[in-house]
Amino acid sequence: MKNNTQRIAITAVLTALLLIIGPLAINVGPVPMTLQTLIVALVASVASTRVSLTAIGLYIVLGALGLPVFAGYSSGFAVLIGPTAGYLWSFLLYAPIIGLTIKHTSNILALIVANIVAVVVNLVIGTIWLSISTHMSATAAIAAGVTPFVLSGLIKIVVVVLATVLIRQATQKMRLTV
Structure with missing residues (x-):
């Protein structure tokens, strides 16, 4: 009972x-x-695959149902088929990419690699959908959907890895299982 309650509470906090x-x-x-x-990378890095996938899935569902939680306080199903939909849908891949990679190790290098792979997958899927949905050439889609985010993506990975290490240390001291 405690583990189930703890899992629900952690999922709720991460979704929030x-x-x-x-x-x-x-x-x-x-x-x-x-x-x-x-935040998606952090959720996937600190929680189990099940918890992080549930939190990310709830985020997408709540946004689709009209809660203004997508970029710029947008919402609705139209966002999930619009130009940035590929980026949003690929969030669901963060949990298994990162979770399965780091499940059996606390190795920081594995965490870094897993986050890099997740970011690359996010950018590739997002940019392909951006190109398809807006009829942009591949070059234009890359210029709009990848290039502006390379530096910020690397910075986010550093922040996620540092935060994950700190959160893991804190949860170990409190004997929490995220």
């Missing part, structure tokens, strides 16, 4: 974190610069 931070955005073109990827 996504709901609060997810809408914050700076428009830099057709793809806004957000903290969504930072």
Whole structure:
């Protein structure tokens, strides 16, 4: 009972974190610069695959149902088929990519690699959908959907790894299982 209650509570907290931070955005073109990827990566890095996938899935469902939690406080199903939909849907891959990679290790290098892979997958899927949905050439889609986010993506990975190490240390001291 305690583990199930703990898992539900942690899922709720992580979902709330996504709901609060997810809408914050700076428009830099057709793809806004957000903290969504930072929070999604952090959720996937600190929680089990099951918990993180549930939290990310709830975030997407609540946004689809009209809660203004997507970039720029947008919401609705239209966002999930719009130009940035590929980025949002690929959030569901963060949990298994990061979770399965780091499940059996506390190795920081594995955490870094897993986060890099997740970011690359996010950018590839997002940019492919951006190109398809807006009829942009591949070059234009890369210029709009990848290039502006390389530096910020690397910074986010550093922040996620440092935060994950600190959170793991704190949860070990409290004997929590995230």
